[in-house]
Amino acid sequence: MDSMTLEQRARAEGSPVIDGETATFVWRGRKPVSVSGDFRDWSGEPIPLKEVAPGLWTHTLKLPRDTYVEYAFQDAKGRRVRDPLNERLVSNGFGDFNHFFHMPESRPTPLAQRQRGVPRGTVTRHMVETNELCVGRQRAVHLYEPPTSKSCPLVVVFDGPDFLRRAKLPTLVDNLIAQGRIRPVALAMVAHGGPARTVEYTCSEATLAFLLDKVLPLARRELRLVDEKREPGAHAVLGASFGGLIALYAGLRAPEVFGHVLSQSGAFSVWNRDFVVFDLARRAPSRPLEVWMDCGHFEALAECNQRILPVLRASGHRAEYREYHGGHNYTAWRDDVWRGLEWLFGPRERARGED
Numbered sequence: 180m181d182s183m184t185l186e187q188r189a190r191a192e193g194s195p196v197i198d199g200e201t202a203t204f205v206w207r208g209r210k211p212v213s214v215s216g217d218f219r220d221w222s223g224e225p226i227p228l229k230e231v232a233p234g235l236w237t238h239t240l241k242l243p244r245d246t247y248v249e250y251a252f253q254d255a256k257g258r259r260v261r262d263p264l265n266e267r268l269v270s271n272g273f274g275d276f277n278h279f280f281h282m283p284e285s286r287p288t289p290l291a292q293r294q295r296g297v298p299r300g301t302v303t304r305h306m307v308e309t310n311e312l313c314v315g316r317q318r319a320v321h322l323y324e325p326p327t328s329k330s331c332p333l334v335v336v337f338d339g340p341d342f343l344r345r346a347k348l349p350t351l352v353d354n355l356i357a358q359g360r361i362r363p364v365a366l367a368m369v370a371h372g373g374p375a376r377t378v379e380y381t382c383s384e385a386t387l388a389f390l391l392d393k394v395l396p397l398a399r400r401e402l403r404l405v406d407e408k409r410e411p412g413a414h415a416v417l418g419a420s421f422g423g424l425i426a427l428y429a430g431l432r433a434p435e436v437f438g439h440v441l442s443q444s445g446a447f448s449v450w451n452r453d454f455v456v457f458d459l460a461r462r463a464p465s466r467p468l469e470v471w472m473d474c475g476h477f478e479a480l481a482e483c484n485q486r487i488l489p490v491l492r493a494s495g496h497r498a499e500y501r502e503y504h505g506g507h508n509y510t511a512w513r514d515d516v517w518r519g520l521e522w523l524f525g526p527r528e529r530a531r532g533e534d
Contacts, residue, residue, distance in 0.1 A: 186235060194264035195280060200244055202280065204228060205264055206236040206252065212260060214238060216250030216277075217477050217506025225253050243476075245284040246504040247511055249277035269510060270345070279510065288514045290354045291347040297357040298326035302349055307397055312389040313379060314372040320394060322401050323349045323366035325356055330405045331363040332524070333398050335390055335437070337380065337418030337425055339368025346513035355517060361524040364415070365402045367394050371422075380421035382428045382455050390416075390429060391436065412438020412466055415523060419443040419512045420480075424454060427470065431459040434466040441519040442472045443512045448483035460490045470498040471519035475505040 188196045189205035196203045206212050206228050213225030218240055228236035242248065249269060252260050265278045281287075301324045306317040321343055325331060342348040348366065355361045369390075372379045379386045395414075398404060405413045416437045418426040423445030430440035447456055470491055474484045484500055491498040499522060505511035 183232075185231075185237065189264045193266070193280075194262055195240075197280070197282060199283070200241050201239050202242055202248070202282065203237055203239040204250075204252075204262075206262070207234060208236070209234060210255065211236045212252040212254055214250055214252055217248050217475065217508065217511075218242065218246075218250070220477050220479050220506065222479070242282055243504040244282050246282040247279070247285045247506075247514070248282075249279045249506060249508050249510070251275075251277055269508075272341070272345075272509070277508070282504075285504070287510070288351075288517060290351045290517050291513055293350055294354055294357070297353050299353050300325045300349055302343070303401070305397060305401070307393045309389065309393070312385045312393065314375040318372075318389075318393075319370040320397060321366075321368040322398060323352065323368065324402050325352065325363040325365060327356075327363040328403070329363065330403045331365050332410075332413045332415060332439070333365045333367055333395070333402065333404050334415040334417050334439075334441075334520075335394060335398075335429075336366055336368040337371065337416070337422035338376075339370055341509060342417070342419075343368050345509040346516065348513075348516070351513070351517055352520070355520060359526070360517075360521050364520070364524055365398065365404060367398045369394055377421060380418070380425040382425065384432075386425060387429050387432055391433060395436070407436050411435045412468070415439035415441060417441040417443075417516075417519075418445075419509075420507065421446050423447075423472070424456065427456050427472075428454075428459070430468045430470065431456060431464075434464060434468055438466060438468055439523045440468055440470045441516070441523060442470070443516065443519070444474045444478055444480050444507055445472055445484055445487075446480055447487050448480075453483070457487060457490060460487060460494060460496070462494065464495055467494075468496045468498075469523055470496055471501075471522045472498070473501045473503060473515050473519060475507055475511055476502045477504075477506050480507070 215225040228238045416426040423442035
């Protein structure tokens with residue numbers, strides 16, 4: 180492609196310039212920049228753009244046509260710099276930003292948008308005493324009550340504020356219920372412990388006790404829930420990354436309560452060691468779980484997700500795993516979480532319960 184035409188297209192269409200399965204980053208400046216992103220799981224050295232004409236720098240990626248990508252440019256000193264040809268920005272969750280783009284067959288899920296005429300559930304904020312089970316004296320929990328008068332299962336959500344605001348989870352659930360794609364479910368979106376998040380989410384018995392002794396009683400008081408003593412395993416746990424790890428851990432440790440697990444990009448093996456969920460998954464379960472896992476194709480975490488799937492199945496759990504063309508971020512989790520909710524709580528699951 181002619182360099183002038185490439186630059187003109189970047190200014191008209193935005194960067195990167197996309198043609199079929201290729202995406203070409205374009206930078207105009209006296210000095211080059213480098214690019215990091217989901218396509219390399221944000222690991223290794225940033226890729227330097229090459230000069231193709233005086234002051235014009237580019238780099239081309241080949242990607243699947245349904246890929247969603249977040250990326251960032253860096254200068255020679257490693258500082259993030261804005262891509263002036265791409266105005267699409269999203270929070271990276273660490274006080275900074277990423278640019279993003281969609282390949283031709285990738286689209287944000289419409290389920291995350293408010294639809295006219297769809298009944299809306301109610302979200303309320305509560306503070307729960309931790310009793311030393313978590314960092315701090317109190318912990319915020321947002322409860323979502325679906326628009327129904329019937330009792331329903333509860334989904335406990337780790338990193339609750341992020342799933343509430345960044346993943347638009349209540350809106351997703353409203354739309355799924357209205358379209359008849361899932362049975363009504365309630366949500367308990369639990370905040371994490373800030374700097375203590377890693378400790379709380381890496382298979383902590385204290386975190387599990389906090390759910391069972393503090394979060395569930397709150398939800399029972401405020402929401403119309405099915406009784407897990409009459410419907411063992413009726414409730415679910417949902418989380419991403421380390422949140423996906425503690426979700427599977429909670430299900431394996433308390434299957435009589437949390438019989439449904441939705442783990443996104445579950446960090447089941449980190450720091451060159453497997454977490455105890457592998458050992459728990461190998462045991463014959465007192466009650467088999469329903470486990471949905473998904474992970475980005477570009478993530479290093481895909482390996483441990485692929486590896487734990489046959490372990491769960493061999494022990495008698497009903498487990499499913501899906502890889503999508505994306506990375507480790509809330510946009511990707513938002514756009515895929517509906518699949519797990521539908522698999523766990525959709526008509527197929529209801530039909531299984533009636534057998």
